[in-house]
Amino acid sequence: MRRTGTRQAGWMIAVAFCGVLATGCGSEDASAEDPATSGEPSAEASAPPRTSELIVLTTPTEGATVKGSFEASGKANSPEANVPWEIRDSSGETVLEGAVTAEGWMDKLYPWKTKVDVSDLEPGTYVFIARTDDTSDGEGKPAEEVGVRITVE
Template sequence: MHTRLPRTLLPGVALVAAGLLVLGGCGDDPSPASGDTSPTRGTDRPDRPGKGDDRPSVAPTSEGGGAATTVPVYFVGDTERAGPRLYREFQRVDGDPLVAAAGLLTAGDSLDPDYRTLFPGGAFAAVSYDAGRLVATLADDGWTTRAPGMSRSEARVAVQSLVYTLQGVQQERAPLVVEDAGGSPTTLFGVDTSGGVAAAPPLDVLSHVSLTSPEEGASVDGGTLEVSGVGNSFEANLGWEVRRGDEVVLDGYATLEGWMEEKLFPFEASVDVSGLEPGDYTFWVTTDDPAGGTEGVGAMTDDRSFTVG
């Protein structure tokens, strides 16, 4: 997932630029990923999440007449220099969206095999929103201290994965409080939650690039691969490649809506794949790293597999 990191991004080929999602500097983005401190609900289509936000959406399921909710879940992925970071993935769930999203997170049930969870096996006894707080109730005291082999930094990332996930589902930057079975505030992996845990600054805990589409394992029947996601990169530059195995068959660049702020900005692009033979491919995207890995957090990447029919 983290190879072939370019020092400087150069204009590439085979990219048809798509219009960027105009969000007024992501001011309409209610997600913690945006860095906006006054979340509001957007007006995107109700059957799918917005390109740059975490807003849950409700749509009919394919079976019965029930409803499913699309929720954001922040899983953990590895980076070249910055250690574990959070990557956002949208999934469809049934039932209470807070409970379902927390269940996906703690189980590590990601669609992308590059993502994982830092939670040991198990689940919360309950997850709810109460009086302006997000409340997660422990089933026992097994998660109050760090798991064997878990570092302090990993514990922080694990807690933040829960904070970002539940805030994204609830659409409110409410503090997280973890309670024991008796209803008293307690620690989560040694992190005190009694005063409420807020979301850490996005660029401190999130990957600096995270794909929204294509979904993992998507099929492309036409000649265009639609790409979207969020990121923050030097001079708003992102580089991308389409790979077949180890071979780069297409490459190019995309431009974020911005970069000089403490938040992630949306991007969209349409990649012409009409000349590719049918088969399995990987779309790979990277932030720019003008220091060439010699300082700072370095380049961060994300990728998704897809099939050309």
């Protein structure tokens, strides 16, 4: 009698173990090993990635110069189609925030688009962040965020 289910499960465990070995088991203080991840968050530091499993940021582009207002858009799969966004200053403080509703949720990434008014912000470099919502208090998938640096004139 052939047991393909057991062989498949064993193979999957072996692949997962290899992944752990390849990435390491971590350390108690990973930020001490990487100076780029330690210290205060900053608009000068790299922005979060533009894509993740549950959210993609299409516009604005990295390093975009904006004035007055700009369009932010992408695709997301976020609970109840809610896509919160924020703008952080160079110290990492949130200086503007809002939310937009995507065209759907649950089974795929759905388009979202919003107009962001930055006319009250001082000229300078900021980070625009869009994220998925986590309304489950940690019971479901954790929120994911994407972002880009922008310059407000």
